[in-house]
Amino acid sequence: MSQAKVFGIHAAQAALDYSADKIKRAWVDHQRQDKRLMPLLEALNKYQIPVVKADRKKLDGLAEGKNHQGIILDIQLPGVRTEADLKSAVQSLDTPAFFLVLDQVQDPHNLGACLRTADAVGADGIIIPKDNSVGITSTVCKVASGAAETVPVYQVVNLARTLRWLKQQQIWIFGSSGDSEQSVFAADLTLPLALIMGTEGTGMRQLTARQCDFRVKIPMQGTVESLNVSVAAGIMMYEVRRQRGM
Structure with a gap:
């Protein structure tokens, strides 16, 4: 199976809900402490997923300029079946x-x-x-x-x-x-x-x-x-x- 980056509040929540075991690590905006991001951080800690605190420039680069909303996950993608x-x-x-x-x-x-x-x-x-x-x-x-x-x-x-x-x-x-x-x-x-x-x-x-x-x-x-x-x-x-x- 290949790995890819998933970003954004909604996508990150879905990944945590359905495939937390596939998440290898997370990058999170160290300046954000808002109510939408905090539950995700708690879930990441619960599943003992490594979290890297990063600045916005780093996150922008990882997301290739797309709207990441302060969180990016490195996740193992589901495989297609035969x-x-x-x-x-x-x-x-x-x-x-x-x-x-x-x-x-x-x-x-x-x-x-x-x-x-x-x-x-x-x-x-x-x-x-x-x-x-x-x-x-x-x-x-x-x-x-x-x-x-x-x-x-x-x-x-x-x-x-x-x-x-x-x-x-x-x-x-x-x-x-x-x-x-x-x-x-x-x-x-x-x-x-x-x-x-x-x-x-x-x-x-x-x-x-x-x-x-x-x-x-x-x-x-x-x-x-x-x-x-x-x-x-x-x-x-x-x-x-x-x-x-x-």
Whole structure:
């Protein structure tokens, strides 16, 4: 597993809540004694995490000029899981499967936001291809606000092959496509399923789209042609949750 720096009050709190054992050390602004930072310092001491007192210039350099709010953590990033892990997870499920598949999504903010929503709706995990996709990075973890620790991310070598295997396990594959005639709100999403989201603009690759059992769209009333992939995924994942009464 690789290490990275996570910074900011909210991101630091999430790391302490969900992965305190992964934090190797912390840098803290020695001049700050405010109410937002003090609970974090107490938690760092509780978990016996080494704390380095630093000035703002040092922190600015470590955060590469980004807003660190007086705290930076050196943290071991969660690792992505393998195809073998995915197969074990699928075969051990005792409820209808619910996976999110991101086909070549490269923006870490989108993956982080998808992780956060996947955690909220109780999805079983996110599946990504090995090539041309963002993995777990410090930015992903910051945006995910702890969900990178709770939602498994499965990285597969051949996405089409993995989708075919999922279908053999009686999991329905449905994809998001703006040219579909069926609304996501009219589809039966109580089935065991894997939802595929493609990149914004180009959508799913043809090879991936061919694996879909059916495709759905989000009805659009305004003038915009598409939604950000994490926004669209969030709408669809919550529709799954609504239909299943979760």
